[in-house]
Amino acid sequence: MFRKDYLLRMMEEMTEAIGKVFTLKQQRKHTEALSELDELLRRQFGLNLSLLNSLPAEDVIEMFRFRGVIEVDNLQQAARLIEEEAYIYNEKAKVEGIDDQEKIESENEALIRLMRSLHFYLYALNNGANPKLLDAPDRVEGILKQTKQYELPARTEKQLALYREQQGRYDQAENSWYRLLQVDDSHPIQYRGEVQAFYERLRQLEDEQLQQGGLPREEVEEGLAELNR
Template structure:
């Protein structure tokens, strides 16, 4: 009960801060809006936005480890703050009177943050976060729509593949695994073995489940054979 009340208080505080940031963003007070989010992050987690955005996603996730367990509900709160930060940068890019370079820089900063928030949402959902706490599934779909023209990092494609599998959308999971294989981002991870494990898990399902997931058994076998070749 105490843990639940503590989380709810944090959510209420975050909702209030995001509301203030939204008002400031609409008034084009972007620096003040960013400061509002940064101050909340410091109070709740002892971090700041600069730190979260400068570190690799895996290192940030480890910062939410407590007694050997990643506190995924806290992680998705951080994702929400970074998502809101992304929208502030996107708004800055639309301000009249700035140079083309400043506009491009703001767009890039916003996109980078949006993708990082997506990674944290997906990781949190894949590891047991409460999906209703911040409506994370809806936020994932919204961010995917906003970033559909861009290439996601391989590590994020991996999380997306696991998430789609969890949803029973096996055809989309397969697509994400193959994008992860194609993209790669220097991580010392053998995605090929993980894709093989994905197909092996699907092999154990009933034909009806595979059909509903958009990946009939023959396509599972074809994919596994192609991977082996």
């Protein structure tokens, strides 16, 4: 009960802060909007946006470990703040009168933050986060739509593969795994064992499940044979 009340209070505070950020964005007060997000992050987690965006993603995730367990619901809240930060930079890029260089820099900052936010959402969902807390599945699909023209970082592509498998979208999971195999043609063995494990898990499923997931059994066997070749 205490844990639930704690999360609800944090969610209420986040909702209020994001409402303020939305108003500040409309007023084109981008610096103030970023400060509002940063202050919320400090109050809730004792962190700041600069730290979340500069450290390796794996190190940030470890910062949410408590008593040996990653607090994934807290992690997805941090992901939401980083996502909102990305939208502030997108708004900055649309301001009339800024030069091309500043526009490009703002767009790049937005993309970097969207990618990082996506990684944290996926990691949280893959490790038991409450999907209804922040409508994280919808947020994931929204970010994927916005970034579809870009190649995902390998670590994020792996989380996406695991997430699609969890969803039962086996054909899309396979696509992610094969993109990983092609990240570095000289070192495909880095992911080969995980792709093989993926196919072996699918072999344990019923034919109907595989059909519904877009990857019939014959395609599973073909994929495994091709991998072994």
